[in-house]
Every structure is written in C-alpha cells, then in structure tokens.
Amino acid sequence: MRADAPSGQDRTESGPTDRPLPVADAPTGTPLRRLLPYHRRYWVPFWLGITGLLLARVFEALIPLYLRDGIDLIDGGLRDGNLAPEALALPAVAILICVLLRYLFIIASRRVIRRIGIAIAYDLRNRFYAQVQRMGPAFFARHPTGDLMARAVNDIQLIRQLIGMGLRTILVLVFSAGVGLVFMFSLAPVLTLLLLPPLPLIVWAGWRLSRQVFDQSIVVQAGFSNLSDRVQENLGGIRTVQAQVQEAREIERFAQVNQRYADNYLELARINSLIASVMPLLGALCVLVIIGYGGSRVLAGELTLGTLTAFLWYLNMVLWPVRQAGQMVTLWQQGASGTQRLFEILDAEPEVVDTAATADVLPEPRGALRIERLEYRFPGAATHALDGIEFSLRPGEFLAVMGPVGAGKTTLLRCLVRLIEPPRASLFLDDLDIHAYPLAELRARIVLVPQDPFLFADLLRANLSYDTPDRDPEQIEAAAAAAGLGETLARMPDGLDTLVGERGVTLSGGQKQRASLARGLIQTPAVLLLDDCFSSVDTETEARILTAIRALRVGQTTVLVTHRVATARQADRILMLDAGRPVELGSHSELLAAGGDYAALERLQRRRSVLGDPVDEERGT
Incomplete structure (x- = not known):
C-alpha cells in the first residue's frame, strides 16, 4: 500500500x-x-x-x-x-x-x-x-x-x-x-x-x-x-x-x-x-x-x-x-x-553485515553451542569487554551466566545473535560458524529475550506473536502460561486482546518482562537466551516460571543471565564472569565445593536472605 x-x-x-x-x-x-x-x-x-x-x-x-x-x-x-x-x-x-x-x-x-x-x-x-x-x-x-x-x-x-x-x-x-x-x-x-x-x-x-x-x-x-x-x-x-x-x-x-x-x-x-x-x-x-x-x-x-x-x-x-x-x-x-x-x-555502513549462507547445507537445528577464545572490544574502548571466553554446550543443556555489572554477560549474549559483530571462527552453532548463517536464520535458531522488555502499542496477543502474527491462540496461551502470565490474563477483562499502550505502559515491570519472555518461548528456538529477564519478578514466581521453562524446553538449549544464586542453581552448569573473563565454570555443587567466587556469592546471598535484605543487582550480592 x-x-x-x-x-x-x-x-x-x-x-x-x-x-x-x-x-x-x-x-x-x-x-x-x-x-x-x-x-x-x-x-x-x-x-x-x-x-x-x-x-x-x-x-x-x-x-x-x-x-x-x-x-x-x-x-x-x-x-x-x-x-x-x-x-x-x-x-x-x-x-x-x-x-x-x-x-x-x-x-x-x-x-x-x-x-x-x-x-x-x-x-x-x-x-x-x-x-x-x-x-x-x-x-x-x-x-x-x-x-x-x-x-x-x-x-x-x-x-x-x-x-x-x-x-x-x-x-x-x-x-x-x-x-x-x-x-x-x-x-x-x-x-x-x-x-x-x-x-x-x-x-x-x-x-x-x-x-x-x-x-x-x-x-x-x-x-x-x-x-x-x-x-x-x-x-x-x-x-x-x-x-x-x-x-x-x-x-x-x-x-x-x-x-x-x-x-x-x-x-x-x-x-x-x-x-x-x-x-x-x-x-x-x-x-x-x-x-x-x-x-x-x-x-x-x-x-x-x-x-x-x-x-x-x-x-x-x-x-x-x-x-x-x-x-x-x-x-x-x-x-x-x-x-x-x-x-x-x-551511506552509513551497518556494523553487522548480513550475507547469504556460505555453507551448502545448513545443519539441522540441535542447539549445540561452542565458543572458542572469544574476544570482543567495543569501538574506541581501551580494554576488552570479553576476553578468552571458551566453553561448549550440548543440545538441551541449561547454562546460567553470573557476574557483577560490566562483567560482559549481556555482551556475550549479543555476540551469539550478532547484534554486535564477534570475530569469525569464535562462535559455533551446531558445529558451524555463526557467520555462515544468514542473520534471519541465525536469529530464528537463537532467540534473545533482552534485559529491558519492549512492548508495542498494540494488543497483547500481537505482542506475544510478533514473529508470526497468525499463530494459533492455543500456542499463544501456552507460551503465556509458561511465562507466568496465566493469572494476569485471567484478571484482564479483554485477556489477550488487551491494548498494552506505548512501550507497555499499562503493564507493570514484571508483567512486561513475562510478556517479553512469552514472546521468546513461543518461537521454540533451538537456543533461548534470557538476559536477566526475571529482575522485576519475585523469587517465588521466578521459580515457578523456571520449572515451566525446563519442562517446556526439554532437549533445547537455554542460557540464562542472572544475579540470583537461587536461580542459577537450577541450571546444569554455571559460568562466572569477571571483567569479561571466565573465572569459574561448573555445576552448583561443583562450584560450591571449589570455594571460589560463586561459593562466596552464595554464602553472602544466603546470609542476606536470612536477614531479609534484598539482593544487590548491581553486584550480584
């Protein structure tokens, strides 16, 4: 038109x-x-x-x-x-x-x-x-x-x-x-x-x-x-x-x-x-x-x-x-x-250049991630935002990423979906360099739920099914329920047909985060990246949502950035970052036994929980 x-x-x-x-x-x-x-x-x-x-x-x-x-x-x-x-x-x-x-x-x-x-x-x-x-x-x-x-x-x-x-x-x-x-x-x-x-x-x-x-x-x-x-x-x-x-x-x-x-x-x-x-x-x-x-x-x-x-x-x-x-x-x-x-x-040149697939046949989406000596420095920065990141994830594995503000957690997730351009031959999805995927295909296989939720001035239904507007209502409702939006929808007179207003102004911070999460879950990607998307959600609701996500994403890979040890302990493995460098990687029990940064953070948060003090999201303490 x-x-x-x-x-x-x-x-x-x-x-x-x-x-x-x-x-x-x-x-x-x-x-x-x-x-x-x-x-x-x-x-x-x-x-x-x-x-x-x-x-x-x-x-x-x-x-x-x-x-x-x-x-x-x-x-x-x-x-x-x-x-x-x-x-x-x-x-x-x-x-x-x-x-x-x-x-x-x-x-x-x-x-x-x-x-x-x-x-x-x-x-x-x-x-x-x-x-x-x-x-x-x-x-x-x-x-x-x-x-x-x-x-x-x-x-x-x-x-x-x-x-x-x-x-x-x-x-x-x-x-x-x-x-x-x-x-x-x-x-x-x-x-x-x-x-x-x-x-x-x-x-x-x-x-x-x-x-x-x-x-x-x-x-x-x-x-x-x-x-x-x-x-x-x-x-x-x-x-x-x-x-x-x-x-x-x-x-x-x-x-x-x-x-x-x-x-x-x-x-x-x-x-x-x-x-x-x-x-x-x-x-x-x-x-x-x-x-x-x-x-x-x-x-x-x-x-x-x-x-x-x-x-x-x-x-x-x-x-x-x-x-x-x-x-x-x-x-x-x-x-x-x-x-x-x-x-x-x-005339401005895009920071990330999309190209046609360089592989003859793209592999079937399984969700296997491999990171080899990943380094990234923002233009004009004196130091690396990421330095020496190296690990791999099997299909269906759940990884939690922790660390203080500025540790490089969000930067790592953005590199995985090429919102910023990582070096070649450092990030692999299903054993193929992510640069070999067209951007649309890469971002369909790896979906990022950002830290700051954004909702359009439209119906809640349209926001949740943003990638495919003609989705079946059952799929939308299932994703909303998994994201903990079921009770919220039940209280809304118009349900999924509620107009959320510009930037979701009619919803609370937690509701916006859960709506953004549902928008990611509904796509059922091979890899789901969750960038601290529970910061406005109470711990009890967060635990219920994580349980639903684990049940919904059996066989699919999930990476979750969080500041809460209570959240990270549900992951298969936990990666600790500090100043862009990996300092620890292992399961909850393995890291506790190692007695390093993660164990110190767990003791501090447990003590604060007993005393009734909230977790400091800035430092993860």
Whole structure:
C-alpha cells in the first residue's frame, strides 16, 4: 500500500514501483546529484510533464503578439476615426484560446510532476526505514531517535518540495526567460540589449546569497533534529521527570534548545528576506530603463504602443525568475541540505553485515553451542569487554551466566545473535560458524529475550506473536502460561486482546518482562537466551516460571543471565564472569565445593536472605 498518494489514486502515473529501490553513488559534487538514481525511475512522466509546462509557456508567449495587434488596431482606429470593433474579434479569440490551452497544460503537467515528488519521497522513506533496520548500537548512539525522525520526516519533505515544485519551477522559469528574450529581440533588438549589463550583477548576487541559504539551512535542520530529540527523550522519560519533580528544569532545558532553533530559523528568514528584496529591486531597475527608453521611442514614432506593451509583457517573463529567485534559492538549497543530511544515514555502513549462507547445507537445528577464545572490544574502548571466553554446550543443556555489572554477560549474549559483530571462527552453532548463517536464520535458531522488555502499542496477543502474527491462540496461551502470565490474563477483562499502550505502559515491570519472555518461548528456538529477564519478578514466581521453562524446553538449549544464586542453581552448569573473563565454570555443587567466587556469592546471598535484605543487582550480592 502506498502511504503518500492521495486517497483513491495509485502511482501508475508517476512510473513503475515494483523495481528495486536504487542505491545512489558515493557523494560527488552537489548533494542533489545523489537523487538522480531515484529521479531516473520517473524520467518519462517527468519530461512529459515538463514538456506540457513548456508548451503552456509557448501559448503564454503568443498572447502578447495578439495583444499587440489589438492595441495597434485600437490606436490606429482612434487616430483615423475609423475603428471597426469586428476587427478585434480575431486577436480576442486567439488570446482566449491561448489562455485556455495554457491552463489545461499547466493543470495536467503540474499534477504529474507533483506526484513524482510524492513517489520519490515514498521511495526515500522506504529506503531510509530499511536502512535503519540494519543498523547496530553504535549507530543509534550517534543518532538519537529525535534526530532520525527529523531526517525521515522534515528532510524528506524538503526533498519532495524541491522535486515536486522547485525543480519544475526552475526549469519553467529558465525556459520562460529564454522564450521571452527571443520574442523581445525579434520585436526590439536595441531595447533587449539594454537588459544585458545588469545580468552579471543579478547572477552574482543570487550565487552569494544562495550559499548563505545552504549553510544556514544545514544549521536550522540540525536544530530541528535537536528539538525533536529533546521532545522524544522527555516524553520517553516523563514518569521519571514527574517522579523527580523536574518539570520546571525540563521546561527550561527545552526553552534553551527551542530558542537556539528559533534564532537560527530567524537568521535563515533574514537571508531569505534579503533575497526577496534585492532580486526584485534589480528587476525593477530593468523595467525603469525599458519604460524610459521605450516610451521615448513610442513618442518619436519609432515604436508602436502595441509593440511596447508586448515587449513589457515579455520583460515580465524574463524578470519572473529574478522575482522568484528568493523562493527558488530557498527551495533548492534547503532541498540540497536535506539531501545531504538524509544520505548521511543512507551511506552509513551497518556494523553487522548480513550475507547469504556460505555453507551448502545448513545443519539441522540441535542447539549445540561452542565458543572458542572469544574476544570482543567495543569501538574506541581501551580494554576488552570479553576476553578468552571458551566453553561448549550440548543440545538441551541449561547454562546460567553470573557476574557483577560490566562483567560482559549481556555482551556475550549479543555476540551469539550478532547484534554486535564477534570475530569469525569464535562462535559455533551446531558445529558451524555463526557467520555462515544468514542473520534471519541465525536469529530464528537463537532467540534473545533482552534485559529491558519492549512492548508495542498494540494488543497483547500481537505482542506475544510478533514473529508470526497468525499463530494459533492455543500456542499463544501456552507460551503465556509458561511465562507466568496465566493469572494476569485471567484478571484482564479483554485477556489477550488487551491494548498494552506505548512501550507497555499499562503493564507493570514484571508483567512486561513475562510478556517479553512469552514472546521468546513461543518461537521454540533451538537456543533461548534470557538476559536477566526475571529482575522485576519475585523469587517465588521466578521459580515457578523456571520449572515451566525446563519442562517446556526439554532437549533445547537455554542460557540464562542472572544475579540470583537461587536461580542459577537450577541450571546444569554455571559460568562466572569477571571483567569479561571466565573465572569459574561448573555445576552448583561443583562450584560450591571449589570455594571460589560463586561459593562466596552464595554464602553472602544466603546470609542476606536470612536477614531479609534484598539482593544487590548491581553486584550480584
């Protein structure tokens, strides 16, 4: 379905839409060159539309000739006292026909070209959205949500305006000026030559001011991104703002960002106003010269009144680009700056590159994991987040991963699903390097339930069956029951059809975590990664859920990150990490007997449990 066309209209008028979206070349010269591959898809309807507009200008250029004839007939008749009204019929009818044809061509052609602008914006939005889906954590750290929204909406809107209105107007203005000059020269060559001296000054002024518009447009659009990001962040954390009574401080911070944006926008408006005043002034000087010199030639009898009138009409066609220069420069330069900002995103290289399967036949999913000398360092970091990780899991084994904050637990899980890119030949699924799997296949076999649950503003049913929306209700209910959501659903009047709100705002933290867990369980993956997804769940509920998971996932591999020894003891083996390095690996009883970090942690948590103190999730103590 096409979102950008008016209701009831399709895109067949603007060109085909079933071909793959083009990929623009690397940046060279003006940013607008990057739009050529997108525009080329619609060249046929575009040039048909432009041809129609140019024909409209030809009919417009014929009007002054018939107007000249009519005025000269009237002038001659008044002088001779022999004015025949029927003689004016031909010029009048000819003018009427030219006006009607001009109107029809303009209406049809503008509609086609505007739809091309909408179609190109549609293509750019699709590619932008597809590009963002492939990006990793480092990209989103550089580009906050508000910035991306501003580029996807505001910058593409500027491009649409340039293509749908600016480009056609510039071509038409240039053509009109050329047609006007030709007719002017045919009517009065000397008068036409008088216009040449001011032209270099007009061109120089337009070029200087256009560069200022481009530079200031970049600043304004970046300011709009900052403004959008400020609003996005505030609304996302509104509960924290209100809980900490920071409304006044947030209003002040927003006011500062808003003031900077307003100041920059006013500077852009000042430059645009300067163009809008200077360029018409230069055009008015040309008109004064023609009226003065041309009027003297009419009085001397060297030029007819009708010819001077027609010449002034053509002069208006020539000066029209000058009068519109401010608007055109603004559209052009804002479109260029929007294109530059948009392609900063489209040119970004994904941190994880998806490739086709490199193995002839992918192995059957069994869930065997093998990690060999895994190391990982975040870009720009001085030390490794993971260093020397090495272990293997048999199909159906349950591994618990423990360690203090910053030990590398979440990083390990992200490497397993390639949310971040681990070194090759260090992670193996069913004896095949994970890089040999297409990303979609890898993430279907290894499913990660993240630490921070995210729910869409949709029905609970749609959230739980997010990967396959048409799942049987029985499957959804079974997964929800295994995740401990059964009683919660029973208390909800609408059950699975409950609307959970944006980010699951209508659910508690524990309910959101259990919904996220159910979404992972329902996929029955060969390997299930649970990243501390019970932190908001009480220990009694957690124990029931773990028992249900063990029963549900017989023969399937599970890796659970946790800070609780009471949770980890249910695993077949436990891996202890510290500063990215493995320090212990074994069963609960083996690690207790070893008397190492795990045994010390178990004693401390048992003592806290007796005293009634909660476990410190930051240190696992």
